[in-house]
Amino acid sequence: MRNDLKPLWLGIVLLLIVLTINGYVTFLSFQRVNRNNALIEHSQQVLLETERLKSLLVDAETGQRGYLYTGDLHYLEPYNRAVRGVDAQLDRVAALTADIALQRTQVQQLRDLSHAQLKELADTIAMAQAGQPEEAKARVLSNVGKNIMDDIRASISEIEGVEARLQTERVSEMKTATHSTTSAFVIATSIAAAALLVFGGLLAREMGKSDAAAAAVLEQKKWLDTTLSSIGDAVLATDTSGRVVFLNEVAATLAGYTSSEARGQPIGQVFAIFNEVTREPAEDPVAKVIHTGTVVGLANHTILRQPDGTEVAIDDSAAPIRNAQGELIGVVLVFRDVTKQREVEAALRNAEKLATTGRFAATIAHEINNPLEAIMNLLFLLNRDSGLSSEGRGYLALAAQELSRVAAVARQTLAFYKDNTSPAPVNIPNLLDEILTFYGRRIEARNIHVVRNYRNHSQFVGSAGEIRQVFSNLILNAIDALPPDGELTLNVSDDDKDGRPAVRIEVEDNGSGIQQEHLSKIFEPFFTTKKDVGTGLGLWSAKNLVEKHEGQLLAECSGGKTRLTVLLPVLREGADHAHAG
Secondary structure, X not given: OOHHHHHHHHHHHHHHHHHHHHHHHHHHHHHHHHHHHHHHHHHHHHHHHHHHHHHHHHHHHHHHHXXXXXXXXHHHHHHHHHHHHHHHHHHHHHHHOOOOHHHHHHHHHHHHHHHHHHHHHHHHHHHHHOOOHHHHHHHHHOOHHHHHHHHHHHHHHHHHHHHHHHHHHHHHHHHHHHHHHHHHHHHHHHHHHHHHHHHHHHHHHHHHHOHHHHHHHHHHHXXXXXXXXXXXXXXXXXXXXXXXXXXXXHHHHHHOOOHHHXXXXXHHHHOOEEEOOOOOEOOOHHHHHHHHOOOEEOOOOEXXXXXXXXXXXXXXXXXXXXXXXXXXXXXXXXXXXXHHHHHHHHHHHHHHHHHHHHHHHHHHHHHHHHHHHHHHHHHHHXXXXXXXXXXXXXXXXXXXXXXXXXXHHHHHHHHHHHOOOOOEEEEHHHHHHHHHHHOHHHHHHOOOEEEEEEOOOOEEEEOHHXXXXXXXXXXXXXXXXXXXXXXXXXXXXXXXXXXXXXXXXXEEEOOOOOOHHHHOOOOXXXXXXXXXXXXXXXXXXXXXXXXXXXXXXXXXXXXXXXXXXXXEEOOOOOOOOOEEO
16 A cells, blocks of 8 residues: 555544444434433323323312202213223323332322312212202312312322423433434534545545546546535535635535636635524634634524525534645535424424413313303302392393303313314304304404305214314404404305215405415415414415315405315215305
């Protein structure tokens, strides 16, 4: 082996060692990410099962109260359901928390409290059934059951607190592992690109030493250029003065320059980067590498601005290129377009906010539903008072009407959050009326006139929750687009789709409309005309849900009206009726 080629082979060996070590570190990081993902899902399952247990016990208490105040056996249904299901639910919680000694102790305490609560409820129900309703009510007013329930809530809170802390630790660990994986990948790519450029330089220097070796060296250089050009990431190299000497096709496309235009230009002109938030010029990574001689990475939220003003979100790193003597001979930049990644991250954050809001709304609805039922029962008992004046009965009727309205909103909120995806008959007009009731306050506040043209009551078989999500989105979009005193029209009629009977539902408004150039884009993910509040996922999600049910969602805008049409194949015929409002 020629002595002047020994550094080249030594560099190859060192590069392979570094890449092998880096690959092993990356593998370990991926294992950490997967392990923490599983642990996070485990914590979420514990929190879900404890909430279900609490819900069972609260329902049991609600059923007991309803029965004691009315004597109606139907109120005991949630109590009986809780009696049947509490032990199984406790077993699920115990199995999920069996690996932590503190949790096992708390679950056993929770089991004892749950049995004590069910016994207390059973005793009061037995009193009432034995003809001692007043003694049973007095037992309830003694707050024995309430104190046990408070202890149950405290015990559940302790269990959930432990899991919440564990989940926070696991999320932090997953972020660390993800960051390590990303860093290892970027460093490995940068080292590989830098090494290829160094090897190309060494081979090029050998070209002048021998006519016999010139052709082989030239061929090798072409191979290296092809390799760099074929890399999926953008690769750009400069000399020690910061002028571009090479860029592959991906880098040329992202920078907005051709290879011939970029070569010899200062890096700041070809690679114009700015902070995405402040719009201030970002630190030049090439100048920093030349100054420090080390690998550097871009700051977060960096954008690359092309000559025509187009902005691309990027992530990259810069590394020094050194010759065999260790002298700095240039800088290599490896970067990639992360625009879609940013959009996905933003959508996930927004989805998490919506999910949290939904859980919060469902919790509130559940919590207010219980006292609402108690108040309705009290109003019923008060209305039976023979000494009440006719004027008082009128006030009671108004109060009952308003409480029924609040209870309907609470039930609707719970339906939106808890509805499963099991196929079942869905009466479309009834579903539309439920959604209109849910948004009744918005409609009344803007004095919107609602026209209902229901000429078909066929029951569509599908997921009520998913179909409710579709039409809730379409109706809410129409309400947002309408001015005060606007008109919202809902048409339901017979139709056919691909030779099969179908129900046609049209949601029409005379609001602000959709521009013609936007009609072809409104079903694309992340496209929205609501700059302040829109996520760009509503209509896209609605279209996917409709197509999941073998249906079709269409949009049109003409004559000052916007119409969204849904065609759903009818899988089961129902009775036909007609009414308009």
